[in-house]
Amino acid sequence: MADVLRVCALYPDLMNIYADRGNLSLLRKRCEWRGIRFELSGSGLGDALDPEAHDLFYIGGGQDRDQRLCAADLVERKREGLHAAAARGAVVLGVCGGYQLLGHSYTLGSEEIAGVGLLDVRTTREPGPRLIGNVAIEVALDGAVGERQVLAGFENHGGRTRLGAEGQPLGRVLKGWGNDGRSGQEGAISAGTIGTYLHGPLLPKNVWFADWLIARALGIAVTDLAQLDDALEQQTHMSALRAAGV
Numbered sequence: 453m454a455d456v457l458r459v460c461a462l463y464p465d466l467m468n469i470y471a472d473r474g475n476l477s478l479l480r481k482r483c484e485w486r487g488i489r490f491e492l493s494g495s496g497l498g499d500a501l502d503p504e505a506h507d508l509f510y511i512g513g514g515q516d517r518d519q520r521l522c523a524a525d526l527v528e529r530k531r532e533g534l535h536a537a538a539a540r541g542a543v544v545l546g547v548c549g550g551y552q553l554l555g556h557s558y559t560l561g562s563e564e565i566a567g568v569g570l571l572d573v574r575t576t577r578e579p580g581p582r583l584i585g586n587v588a589i590e591v592a593l594d595g596a597v598g599e600r601q602v603l604a605g606f607e608n609h610g611g612r613t614r615l616g617a618e619g620q621p622l623g624r625v626l627k628g629w630g631n632d633g634r635s636g637q638e639g640a641i642s643a644g645t646i647g648t649y650l651h652g653p654l655l656p657k658n659v660w661f662a663d664w665l666i667a668r669a670l671g672i673a674v675t676d677l678a679q680l681d682d683a684l685e686q687q688t689h690m691s692a693l694r695a696a697g698v
């Protein structure tokens with residue numbers, strides 16, 4: 453059984469909004485409670501990215517200004533490494549702005565910000581209000597315990613994301629806006645690469661999903677992870693669902 457989870461936070465200072473960093477604290481705790489060592493490193497502007505050195509890459513949300521800065525660096529310095537990491541089975545998780553950057557592009561008026569293209573999605577800032585509120589989605593993930601699961605969180609994005617021909621949504625919107633407020637789709641998934649608009653932070657509100665990510669990154673089954681007492685976490689999950697009106 454793997455005894456260490458090696459996590460790389462991409463742009464931890466710039467891409468961190470609505471407590472997205474809490475996702476990293478949650479991963480750390482759930483690993484340490486099980487005796488799995490947790491190694492966290494950051495990769496910021498100008499840093500190279502070693503595809504072999506990490507099991508899970510994480511990028512949180514950000515303001516358009518910070519996102520623009522990171523996008524250029526991500527494409528120039530980290531694109532190849534991220535693709536290589538994903539190809540060898542590493543998990544890549546992007547939240548909101550991070551999700552947008554995992555797609556092909558984020559277009560703001562006449563400006564097109566290129567992403568790394570790990571997910572077949574494109575995002576556009578169209579006229580219209582920001583999509584804000586509590587959100588719940590139903591997902592069906594390979595290897596998750598139970599056939600269908602629900603993720604609850606909070607979204608706040610101006611961008612509208614649409615899937616390309618190869619794109620698979622992460623889930624179906626139960627409440628909230630999702631990718632574009634219209635399609636009924638939320639997020640995107642391609643093997644171990646996942647993008648979602650759900651802040652909250654996402655993982656403390658949905659610990660089953662954190663465990664799914666940990667197991668996938670370690671190359672083991674969720675059922676191989678030691679069971680934890682999740683009574684409090686379950687309450688948090690339920691109140692997040694209630695907040696979304698589910």
Ligand code: GLN
Nearest residue numbers: 513514548549609610611
């Ligand atoms: N800047 C992006 C948007 O508004 C992402 C925002 C975020 O990460 N919350 O669409």
